[in-house]
Amino acid sequence: MMKLINGIHHVAMKCSNEEKYEEVINFYHEVLQLEILRTWDTGTMIKVGNEIIEVFNDAEDELPQGMIRHFALATDEVDACVEAVREAGYEITVEPKDIVIPSQPGFPARIAFCNGPLGEEIEFFQEK
Secondary structure: OOOOOOOOOEEEEEOHHHHHHHHHHHHEEEEEHHHHHHEOOOEEEEEEEEEEEEEOOOOOOOOOOOOOOOEEEEOOOHHHHHHHHHHHHOOEEEEEEEEOOOOOOOOOEEEHHHEOOOOOOEEEEOOO
């Protein structure tokens, strides 16, 4: 059977003003040290491993949290991510902790959550 989907290409976010747009770009590029892949008049693509976070600067109004509960960024350094986010002044909503997802077989991980500049919920996820 042919595989139709190969993975997530990108997650998109919209900013309602230039100040918020610059804050979002700074958060992902400077704080989390992700590479800017390309920019254009109304947006920026930021490389996250093999995927992309796409940020637009052309929302007409503030956007409420949508149907996506959160997105998880794979990392080998959950605690370092939390430290960088905290130092930059953003809220850590779940402190780093070890968990085991009760699947068969169990799936051990280290996780933490924060809120990004647009209120987006971000999980830092480290497979163990």
